[in-house]
Amino acid sequence: MQNILFRFAERHNLTVALPKNGDSQFAYPNFFNVKSVQLETTPPNIITNHMRFNKEELDKLMPPDTVYITTMRETSAMFESLFVYCYVSSASIRRVPNESIEAFLDDPFKYYRPLEAHSMYVRNCVTYDLGGNKDSTEVDYAQQLAAKVEKTFSLVMISDYFDESLILLRHLLNWDLEDIVYFKANMRSEKAKKTITPELSDKIRAWNYIDSYLFDHFNASLWRQLKAIGLDCVAREVQLLRQAQEKLSMTCFGEKTSRLNSAAKIKNRALKPWQPGNVEIVGYELSPDLSAENQTLCTKLTMPELQYTDALRQVQIQRYKKAKERQTNN
Structure with a gap:
């Protein structure tokens, strides 16, 4: 989603608020605050790098007509991904023998420390990122938070129905089909994934009760919105989106499905995804005979978050400096 927004901003010469000090996240895991924004990337039209949501601070930075969107993922899949991906960051995960999700869920408080840094990766991370209380287990709280998110x-x-969600986004923002075309990013290799049984899924959902409530609530909301457009209409648009992606894939990789490689095999440093510890994140190797125009297009489509954030920051810093120079000369 971030890649889609970055490319939209570049096509339309918009300003994207970016984290300062070379970071890719805004003061995370602390709440977002305007002091964490690179001065040269203001005033912004778009903000999309990772943050812990803080509407009051965002209101100081963003235009009053800003449209806020967010994504959620099915709770069991989200938990499994975080448990594997965030091993290096979270002591709550590192304490668990053999990185076993089963062992953790058999006795969570043996390993989990609520006040410890990065503890949100193993409990209600979506709730935490939305600015909520990750350790609540109350139905009333879940309902109140869902209502607040719905209002904001x-x-x-829903990332599990990402293409359908993009159709809703296109309608909401009155975008063209080309604005929502994408290649998948930040994916683990199959060997880096853990199997989640139905029994384990139930335990994950119970431990992450608020996240589970939010996902169920907004997944149902998504499908109500899709039905309001018309499911046949949505299906046609999804088909057109996937056809456009196949066409781009032919351009960038010489085949209809994108070519995924381990980071070790990717020669272009601009396209090498970050590797968190021993978890293999796969990326892309482009066709070697691209035209200059297609090279730029395909590179942006496949560029990982860290490299794209840095590249966009440098472009905007230079633009900001030139604008300041023009003001001084005038």
Whole structure:
């Protein structure tokens, strides 16, 4: 989603608020604050790098007509991904023998420390990122948070139905089909994934009760919105989106499905995804005979978050400096 927004900003010469000090996240895991924004990337039209949501601070930075969107993922899949991906960051995970999700869920408080840094990766991370209390287990709290999110965000996308969510986004923002075309990013290799049984899924959902409530609530909301457009209409648009992606894939990789490689095999440093510890994140190797125009297009489509954030920051810093120079000369 970030890649889609970065490319939209570049096509339309918009300003994207970016984290300062070379970071890719805004003061995370602390709440977002305007002091964490690179001065040269203001005043912004878009903000999309990772943060712990803080509407009051965002209101100081963003235009008053800003449209807020967010994404959620099915709770069991989200938990499994975080448990594997965030091993290096979270002591709560590192304490668990053999990185066993089963062992953790058999006795969570043996390993989990609520006040410890990065503890949100193993409990209600979505809730935490939305600014909520990750350790609540109350139904009333879950309902109140869902109502608050519904009031604040114009669209809650569901990554499990990402293409359908993009159709809603296109309608919400009156975008063209080309604005939502994408290649998948930040994916683990199959060997880095753990199997989640139905029994384990139930335990994950119970431990992450608030996240589970939010996902169920907004997944149902997503499908109500899709039905309001018309499911046949949505299906046609999804088909057109996937056809456009196949066409781009032919351009960038010489085949209809994108070519995924381990980071070790990717020669272009601009396309090498970050590797968190021993978890293999796969990326892309482009076709070697691209035209200059297609080279730029395909590179942006496949560039990982860290490299794209840095590249966009440098472009905007230079633009900001030139604008300041023009003001001084005038």
